[in-house]
Ligand SMILES: CC(C)[C@H](C(=O)O)[C@@H](O)C(=O)O
């Protein structure tokens with residue numbers, strides 16, 4: 191029995207989390223695994239009730255679960271709050287509290303979605319990158335930090351232990367893939383990057399079967415746009431990973447369809463890459479694929495249910511190849527479906543396999 | 544009479560600087576302006592002779608000139624030197640020494656080059672962005688910085704004066720263009736960005752005719768790839784500008800053809816965006832267009848020779864539309880030309896107009 195904390199959040203969060211839960215339940219039945227769900231507030235919906243985007247109660251629900259499944263947070267209602275009260279602040283606090291140091295951002299392209307990208311299909315086809323972003327260190331959390339009337343400042347800092355554990359993850363994931371790691375830094379300018387590079391080279395000694403190369407962040411950003419197929423695993427720091435994983439997501443043309451996982455030693459959090467999309471919230475038209483795909487990642491990485499995970503991914507691919515599309519990815523000639531219809535179609539495929 | 548310091552540098556640097564000088568001389572004759580050129584070493588070629596990539600003599604040549612024209616630095620011979628001896632270190636030192644706080648990176652697409660991009664032609668067509676990158680502050684120069692066995696760290700810091708002067712430049716350039724500035728930061732996480740945003744909003748009060756919006760850097764990176772046409776002027780910090788200007792350059796598909804300017808209060812430096820391309824150096828096949836276009840920027844921004852600048856740009860466009868291409872941008876059906884031939888073709892066009 192696995193305990194899953196559900197944090198639906200704001201906007202379309204609740205709708206897509208619902209969809210994912212529906213799929214998880216079917217997968218649980220089929221594979222004889224029981225899931226227990228507990229729901230808690232986060233983000234703007236938590237602020238509205240408790241004047242904070244993340245309560246201790248919600249944290250406790252997470253602590254007493256095996257994994258956390260998050261929808262999305264944010265929206266215009268909370269945009270003008272002080273930074274520490276904004277919905278996004280809850281994400282940072284949660285990452286730190288649960289020790290989620292490894293953010294996995296796979297960027298793959300569904301073949302039937304190739305045309306949705308701003309990139310040419312032949313440049314994109316076959317892209318399959320896994321970005322490993324360090325998530326609890328770097329400039330996001332470094333001290334000292336602050337601002338006054340004359341200046342603002344932050345500290346980009348990494349310790350040996352922080353670099354080691356994320357580098358190890360990168361090499362381990364690479365072993366299960368194409369055995370190539372590109373470590374991205376700015377070592378031609380920053381000492382923190384020179385240190386990062388040294389530690390990564392050191393860790394690599396335990397993974398001689400994995401190829402390692404180093405790239406400057408400006409070049410890496412360009413290379414993702416020029417030729418994304420060249421990458422297998424990209425290993426990088428918190429801030430650089432924030433930028434690169436979004437570029438990689440964008441080039442797939444399927445921002446609404448990409449999953450993510452954030453792993454720690456004890457806890458794990460899964461969440462669709464898209465935001466809360468307040469403009470379409472509550473209309474039943476949100477794309478549930480990113481959430482369902484995040485659920486598939488959960489089965490694989492937290493519950494070792496690789497088979498179930500794979501079947502979900504294949505089911506998504508099948509539904510897409512039959513031309514079904516939610517509104518966000520709809521083009522003339524496609525079959526327009528709602529969140530619920532898309533979810534049911536995926537479940538139908540799942541039950542067939 | 545204008546004094547121009549030439550710093551050809553390494554790799555293809557000398558070849559493309561030569562080409563630009565040839566065009567400058569013709570422009571000078573045609574528009575009755577005299578240029579005096581003084582050449583000095585920089586980068587690897589300086590290191591080889593003086594064991595430092597930037598000597599005081601070279602700095603003096605720059606100080607006693609009106610503008611600096613730089614080719615490119617770097618190459619495999621100097622890659623394993625200590626960081627402060629590497630060719631790239633000379634760039635950072637030069638920027639600081641000359642007070643070049645405003646880096647201008649225009650990303651435009653030559654119509655006849657649309658197909659060269661990894662982006663779809665309809666996404667790209669009409670793109671005309673000017674990225675204004677702060678160049679002498681931020682994490683590139685912030686103290687404290689360093690690393691030891693246990694950690695590495697840098698400081699991302701901006702003072703009011705630093706943000707004010709680059710913001711002012713951005714609004715002023717926007718006034719000569721489409722009157723829209725997108726200021727890019729990471730204010731949802733970083734205090735230095737919150738400070739940056741506050742100062743930019745303050746400066747904008749003097750430019751009520753210019754539209755200002757704010758974007759997070761992860762989103763901005765995505766938006767450049769998704770729909771580059773939405774941007775007019777992008778205003779950003781040193782590190783974010785490094786990444787964004789390279790993405791913007793890459794999507795044009797003409798990395799070998801983009802110019803740049805770095806402006807201070809007293810000095811200015813012009814330089815092609817491409818690197819030193821050691822693999823093709825000395826073969827006479829380098830693409831001189833980025834250097835020639837940088838010379839055109841120099842005429843416009845440092846010498847108020849707007850007309851001459853425009854004619855050079857049009858000459859480049861004409862030569863390209865006739866199908867002439869250097870090897871780096873050659874495709875089947877094009878007319879392959881050398882560095883010298885390309886330069887002469889542009890001069891021919893120039894003399895026609
Ligand atoms: C909302 C923000 C704090 C967050 C980040 O920068 O980490 C987001 O961009 C992300 O990538 O999850």
Ligand SMILES: CC(C)[C@H](C(=O)O)[C@@H](O)C(=O)O
Pocket residue numbers: 378379408631634635785
């Ligand atoms: C070479 C390097 C120090 C430099 C930078 O990061 O500024 C380069 O990438 C650039 O953009 O001019």
